[in-house]
Structure formats: structure tokens, C-alpha cells
Amino acid sequence: MAGVPAIRLRGVTKAFGPKVVLDHLDLAVEKGESLVLLGQSGIGKSVLLKHVVGLLKPDAGSVEIDGEDLWAVSARERDVLRRKFGMSFQEGALFDSMSVGENIAFPLVRHTKQTKKEIADRVAECLELVRLPGTEDKRPSELSGGMRRRVGFARAIALQPQILLFDEPTTGLDPITTDVLVRVIEEMRRKLNPTAITITHDLKVAFAIADRVGLLAHGKIEIEMTPKEFEASADPRVAAFVKGDSELSPPELEPERRPGVSPAAAPPV
């Protein structure tokens, strides 16, 4: 299926109660491309990412992975499509009942017929890639925030996915740990050449890892350009973001906050 984007969203609409978070959103990410999504807090970036992996079902529109509609197939087939993904969560979302090694081995044990030795080798390889060698026996509670996220990366790449999704990989981390994570992401991209969508507020991170930058506002991807174009753009919405100046930000860009209406209130899939 040459020419089919790895990820395509068509007219995706999602509302939580009266609040429309995504409004007929269209997006296409080509194979091997790295898209970074920017946007203010609460604007719906995580909601968008959850739609891509099928954690949320759109009220209208479709989500296609390699041309296959995620919600037009059975739950089993959807799980097969999900094996193409590796998703890294904001706080790592490690299974705290398991060790670091068991966390990374989890998808290998569930979805492959590899021997224990092969799995142990792959776990060690993934930990090497995220610069945490020899930490297999540690518990998630013994790790720092940055380490937990790197273990989350390692778990996400264990099955060598074609698509990587990063939900705010560096938020709340110090600049040095952030730099380590950026290097890890760059190395993962170089070795695996996956299609990637990253959500971040950190422009330094965005410019370091993006082929294309998108700005989410009003439930749509309002602006899409290369990092260089983004940096130099005179568009007030972009300028406000690049300079971090709320005075420059058009008021309609502010996300509308309503009590009790948040993605967390969404019914579980």
C-alpha cells in the first residue's frame, strides 16, 4: 500500500459533555515521519494521541492505521493493529506489581513465542538503548521520574513498533535529564526509523526531534510547518508560543475550562 500514510485521522470529533475537544480534525503522518504536536495545556493533545492508539473512540470521523480503520474492525483485529504501536505515557505508566525487566518483557511474553533467553536478551538490549543497563530487577517505585519514563520508552519499543507515540516525554524534568531523553528519542528514531507523534510543551525538544510541527487549537491542527518555518513564523499564534508571551496569544486560543469536563472523565474503552 505505497503512499498510504501510517496514521490518518479524518474528521475526528470528540466531545466530553458540552465541551467539544476535537472538531472535525484531519491529520496525516507519513511513514517514518516525526510529527511534534504543540498546544496549550487542556487543548486536547493527549485526547488526540489517545484516539490514534484507540484508547478513545471518536464521536465522528475515522482513525486509520496503514489504511485500516481502527474502529471498523473487530476488537481482536484492533489489538493486532495496536501491536504496530509503542506508546510512552507521561509518568511512564509502569506496572508497579512487576519489576523493570518484567515490564519490558510484558509485550514480548504476551505477543511472541520467544524463549526466556531471547526475551531476557531483548530486555537487556532495550534497557541499553535507554541508557539504563542492568536495572532489570529494580521495582518501578525505586526509580526517579526520568528513569521511569525511560523504562516506559524501553517497554514501548520492545516489540520494535512501526509507530511511536510520546505523551509529554520531558514535562517536569530537569534540563539535563531532558537532554538525555531527547538523545534517547533521537537514537530510537535512528535505529528503528518509526513514524512518531510527540506531544510536548518544550520547544527545544520539539525542534530537536521534529520533521514537522503542528499546533493544535480550536479542536483542529491549525498550523503545520517545519521546525525552521515554525521558529521564524510571524503568525501571532506561533509567535506567542515561541516567545512564551501570553500578551501575544489571541484570546480565542485559550482553552475553555469547564468544571467536571476533562478527558479523565471519559468512559474507559
Added chain:
Amino acid sequence: MKNVLEAIGRPVLRLLEGVGRFFELLGQTIRGFFLPPYQISMTAKQVVRVGVDSVPVVFLTALFTGGVLALQTFKGFQRFHAEGYIGSVVALSMLRELGPVLTGLMVTGRAGSAMAAELGSMRVTEQIDALVSLATDPVQYLFVPRVLASIIVAPMLVVLADVTGILGGYVVAVQYLGANPVVYMNNTFQFLSMEDMTSGLIKAAVFGLLFSMIGCQTGYDTKGGAEGVGTSTTSAVVLGSLAILIADFFLTKVLF
């Protein structure tokens, strides 16, 4: 008038929604029983958590309930010189009613609440989302081992409760009330039938299904942060206990 109707309608709708969700998740869980991968080691782990770890609390509850039953029955039966039948009353009450119900309630407090707390904290820390993103059906992965283990161990715990309750009654009757041990034991088993035992075990299996499904459901559907986990844990105990008592009435009607 509109306000009154709203005040009645809202909780009714919420109740119906909860019941509908229960059967939706129950359907997914039953389907999960038969689909690979079969999680034998995780089910075994839950058997230990729900069953083995509940042994002390079930043992003590049943022992003292059997003892109290003997004491109370003695007071009543003494009035018409029927003390000899204390053993029969204790055994019948334990097997048919108190064994399953008390075990169900105690294990709901112990294991049902633990299930809700565990799944609730997994929900709020995105671990359940992580399961989905790793192409794993969370209902099959989380519910099936817990529900299966509960259905298996609840009847076993009830057998323990029955035996311990009868033992408690025996100790009180013979040691404290001066009953003849041989006559007491004879009377204990004289009026028992196999049905008394099996009906109690069927009830126990149903209670196991109820407290584990409700514990898992309230945890799985947790909203919010730590507060949400607390609410889910409380709901698991309250709803689980109510479901057991209501189911007990209907099961007793059907089984006897």
C-alpha cells in the same frame, strides 16, 4: 414537581447504568474465560490472595458465629427442653445460610476492596491505558484471573467456615453448656442432607462471582485521582455486600 421527578430519576438512571455496565463487563469476562492466552499463574496468584490469605478471618468469624449460635439456641431451646437439638440447628444454619453469607461478606471486605483499590490505582496512573496500548484486553487480563479465582475459592472457604462453625458450636455446647458430646455429634449430622451442603456451595460460587466482579468493576471504572480510588474501594464493599444479601434471598427461594 420537576425537581422531585429529577431527584428520583437520577439515582434510578445511575443504578440502571451501573447494572448495565455490570452485565457488559460480565459478558466480556465470561468470553475471556475461553479465549487464549490462559493466565494460569495469575489465577493461581489470585487464589492465594483471595483464598489462602482469607483463611484466618473466615476461620475466626465462623468459629465465633458457631459458638454464639450454640449459646443463643440453648437459651431458646431450654424453654421447651430441646437442648439436644442445638447441634442440628448449628449445623443447618451454618451450612445453608451463615457459612456462605458470612464468608461472602468477609471476603468482600478483604478481597473485593483490594481488587477495587488495585484496579483503581492502575486506572488513575494510566496503567490500564498502557495495557490497551500494549494490545492487551484489560478486562481479560485483569478480571478473568480474579473472578475465576474467586469462584473457585469461595466454596472452599465456605467448607472451612461450615466445619469451623460446627466446631465452634460443639466446643461451646460440650465444654460450656455441658452437652453430651456423643449425642451432640449424632444430632449434628442426623438431620443433614447433601442438599444442605451443595446449596451452600452454589451460593458461595455465586457470591464469589459477585464480589469479584463488583470489586473489579468499581476499580476499573474509577474516575479522578486518589479520592476516586477511595470512593471505588468503599463502593466495592457496600455494593458487593448488598449484592450478596439480595442474591442470597433469591438463591434461597430458588434452591429450597
